[in-house]
Amino acid sequence: MRLACVQLGVEGGAIEDNVAAAMEAVREAAADGADLVVLPELFDVGYFAFDAYARAAESVAGDRLSRFAAVADEEDINVLAGTVVEDLAASAADGIEAPADEGLANTAVLFDRSGERRLVYRKRHLFGYGSEETDRMVPGERVPMTDIEGVQVGVTTCYDLRFPEQFRQMVEAGVECVLVPSAWPYPRVEHWRTLGRARAIENLTYVAAVNGSGIFDSDALCGRTTVYDPWGTTLASAGDEPTTVTAEIDPDQVAAVREEFPALHDRR
Numbered sequence: 001m002r003l004a005c006v007q008l009g010v011e012g013g014a015i016e017d018n019v020a021a022a023m024e025a026v027r028e029a030a031a032d033g034a035d036l037v038v039l040p041e042l043f044d045v046g047y048f049a050f051d052a053y054a055r056a057a058e059s060v061a062g063d064r065l066s067r068f069a070a071v072a073d074e075e076d077i078n079v080l081a082g083t084v085v086e087d088l089a090a091s092a093a094d095g096i097e098a099p100a101d102e103g104l105a106n107t108a109v110l111f112d113r114s115g116e117r118r119l120v121y122r123k124r125h126l127f128g129y130g131s132e133e134t135d136r137m138v139p140g141e142r143v144p145m146t147d148i149e150g151v152q153v154g155v156t157t158c159y160d161l162r163f164p165e166q167f168r169q170m171v172e173a174g175v176e177c178v179l180v181p182s183a184w185p186y187p188r189v190e191h192w193r194t195l196g197r198a199r200a201i202e203n204l205t206y207v208a209a210v211n212g213s214g215i216f217d218s219d220a221l222c223g224r225t226t227v228y229d230p231w232g233t234t235l236a237s238a239g240d241e242p243t244t245v246t247a248e249i250d251p252d253q254v255a256a257v258r259e260e261f262p263a264l265h266d267r268r
Helices: 015-031 050-056 063-075 088-093 158-162 164-172 186-203 251-260
Strands: 002-007 036-038 078-087 104-111 117-122 145-148 151-155 177-181 206-210 213-216 219-222 226-228 234-237 243-248
Touching (some): 078 177, 104 151, 117 145, 164 186, 177 186, 186 206, 186 219, 186 226, 234 243
Antiparallel strands (some): 206 226, 213 219
């Protein structure tokens, strides 16, 4: 599976401009032969544009996400629209299972080549430490997985990288590639580099850590989108400017590494 990770340049609160740029990136990835394209965390509104969250919120079945379902179908490509601000009440009204009857969630939605919704993941670990996410968002509860192009794919979001038990839960369910849409800022760039690689190494799985690019008042995203193989080796990476990172994901490689180095069987 050819994976395209879009390190999108995100402008805080500029929803339509960000969406247009993301749609163009999806089309470019499809033209380049990608099977799956991944967008970063809150690519439409910008993570640090807290006051714009309510304005950006919509149902999982809303108009904006429907545009990504449509482009997935038109371009014959799988798309992780990850993440957007979800209006949980609107989703519930559309018959979509949600962790609460109201409030907002930080939600990733994976569409297949036909534009069908294959996975909905709501960020489980909400970030505090001066962020307003814990005050504005409802945490998710489920850790779903799905098969994309013969690869068992799971999703976590940004701060989830710091909680290895969630990744181990996914591995026990058979995950072979974890997609991590993020909005990781500069002061903790070494953490970003270390945690993504660590999750790949300890779980013998692919990890695609997909960050954004951009400056929000005093906060700047560090970029450095990176794809790690099951040994923790860097397959592809970026600096801090907008770009797209591509890599090949091979489920046979996951099986081979786990057979050669059976650490998962040695747990006690």
